[in-house]
Amino acid sequence: MSSGSDLLKLAPVMPVVVVDELDHAVPIARALLAGGIPVIELTLRTPVALAAVERVATEVPDMVVGAGTVTGPDQVKQAVDAGARFLVTPGCTDPLLDAAMDSGVPFLPGASTVSEAMRLAERGLTALKFFPAEASGGVAYLKSIAGPLPGLRFCPTGGITADSAPTYLALPNVGCVGGSWLTAAKGDFAEVERLAREAAKLG
Numbered sequence: 001m002s003s004g005s006d007l008l009k010l011a012p013v014m015p016v017v018v019v020d021e022l023d024h025a026v027p028i029a030r031a032l033l034a035g036g037i038p039v040i041e042l043t044l045r046t047p048v049a050l051a052a053v054e055r056v057a058t059e060v061p062d063m064v065v066g067a068g069t070v071t072g073p074d075q076v077k078q079a080v081d082a083g084a085r086f087l088v089t090p091g092c093t094d095p096l097l098d099a100a101m102d103s104g105v106p107f108l109p110g111a112s113t114v115s116e117a118m119r120l121a122e123r124g125l126t127a128l129k130f131f132p133a134e135a136s137g138g139v140a141y142l143k144s145i146a147g148p149l150p151g152l153r154f155c156p157t158g159g160i161t162a163d164s165a166p167t168y169l170a171l172p173n174v175g176c177v178g179g180s181w182l183t184a185a186k187g188d189f190a191e192v193e194r195l196a197r198e199a200a201k202l203g
């Protein structure tokens with residue numbers, strides 16, 4: 001995996017996980033993997049998030065672990081040092097973009113407008129996160145921009161459910177969808193595995 005485009009091909013669903021309990025990180029990663037989802041985005045939203053990235057990177061080597069909710073350049077280095085193999089940002093600033101590009105790991109920068117997407121494309125980035133997907137126009141929006149921006153592929157995230165995912169995945173400019181629904185059950189790892197199995201079938 002060397003680019004954001006490769007990231008979009010790892011699984012039909014990118015599980016977005018908020019880890020509150022550090023001890024949950026490894027069992028969640030193992031459950032997703034057992035269900036056929038080999039990628040996990042651990043959001044940097046809780047005090048244990050970086051430690052969670054480190055644990056999954058060390059203890060579940062077959063899982064491609066990345067850091068999400070990367071909003072500042074300092075977090076780029078912290079995440080990569082912890083073992084993140086990719087980064088996801090909800091939006092983008094120039095300093096964040098520079099840091100992410102310098103990091104050498106693939107990343108999905110967030111965009112929710114045509115101009116934001118065009119600016120990122122000017123920097124050579126063709127795989128983007130579309131966030132917040134549902135609130136920004138959802139399937140209809142992505143359909144509308146496929147014509148003018150044919151070179152771009154998106155991972156729409158934000159408000160997507162098991163029910164709406166297939167409609168997004170049917171769009172030509174969608175590579176995968178992001179969502180927290182696979183791991184909403186938190187400590188119920190059998191349920192995480194079951195939902196992962198369902199999500200893996202969407203590919």
Ligand SMILES: O=C(O)C(=O)C[C@H](O)[C@H](O)COP(=O)(O)O
Nearest residue numbers: 016068069090157158159179180
């Ligand atoms: O933290 C980030 O970087 C984000 O982009 C937000 C997440 O993508 C959403 O929280 C996931 O959305 P839901 O599936 O609606 O829960």
